[in-house]
Amino acid sequence: MDYHLVFEVGERIPExxxxxxALYALVVSS
Amino acid sequence: xxxxxxxxxxxxxxxxxLGVxxxLGVLEMAVDKAPADAPFLAIPGIVGIVxxxxxxxxxxxxxKLPPGGIASMFGAFALVFVALNGVGHFGxxxxxxRLQAGAVDELEGRxxxxxxxxxxxxxxxxxGDRRFCYSDWVxxxxxxxxxxxxxxxxxxxxxxxxxxxxxxxxVEVAAER
Numbered sequence: 001m002d003y004h005l006v007f008e009v010g011e012r013i014p015e016x017x018x019x020x021x022a023l024y025a026l027v028v029s030s
Numbered sequence: 031x032x033x034x035x036x037x038x039x040x041x042x043x044x045x046x047x048l049g050v051x052x053x054l055g056v057l058e059m060a061v062d063k064a065p066a067d068a069p070f071l072a073i074p075g076i077v078g079i080v081x082x083x084x085x086x087x088x089x090x091x092x093x094k095l096p097p098g099g100i101a102s103m104f105g106a107f108a109l110v111f112v113a114l115n116g117v118g119h120f121g122x123x124x125x126x127x128r129l130q131a132g133a134v135d136e137l138e139g140r141x142x143x144x145x146x147x148x149x150x151x152x153x154x155x156x157x158g159d160r161r162f163c164y165s166d167w168v169x170x171x172x173x174x175x176x177x178x179x180x181x182x183x184x185x186x187x188x189x190x191x192x193x194x195x196x197x198x199x200x201v202e203v204a205a206e207r
Contacts, residue, residue, distance in 0.1 A: 003190050003202035007171050007173045007181040009129060012122035018054045019116015025050045026109040 044098030047105035048078045055112045090140040118169025127198045134192040144185045172197035
């Protein structure tokens with residue numbers, strides 16, 4: 001049977017960087 | 031720190047306070063392929079447009095509110111939202127390493143016993159003797175895209191999964207014939 005990939009956990013890793021950037025901005029601004 | 035030590039300066043830089051989370055939020059949404067997050071970013075976006083419009087028309091300014099005050103407040107909330115959403119995926123690093131190392135359970139079969147609460151709130155289904163539940167509204171490194179918000183797993187779908195405990199780390203769906 002042919003499968004196609006729709007999700008892999010590694011694709012979430014860049015989101016951590018955006019979250020950390022937002023956290024940093026929050027600490028700096030608050 | 032600006033807000034703690036010089037609060038009056040914060041509303042003056044409202045385009046920055048509002049713009050940073052909007053840009054980061056759109057990037058998160060693009061990576062996560064999560065259009066359901068758009069309303070959460072649309073609200074501060076609209077607030078930014080209104081604030082800009084008010085700044086261009088001094089007659090519309092509310093004397094009780096400092097210019098940029100509302101936009102700064104929404105910007106701060108948006109920052110919290112984007113930060114929690116991103117940092118909540120921290121476990122993805124370890125899970126990705128386990129997936130690469132092959133330290134996962136592989137399951138294959140047809141999805142049965144689908145239970146869904148609309149709007150992405152909750153979705154559960156069974157694959158063989160295993161049952162999986164997740165929600166779009168919980169920040170998790172594992173798979174959590176519900177069918178009602180465009181997720182790929184519906185009743186009867188033939189799937190191949192890689193799981194660590196109850197967390198789904200890879201989803202493959204059989205091509206429709």
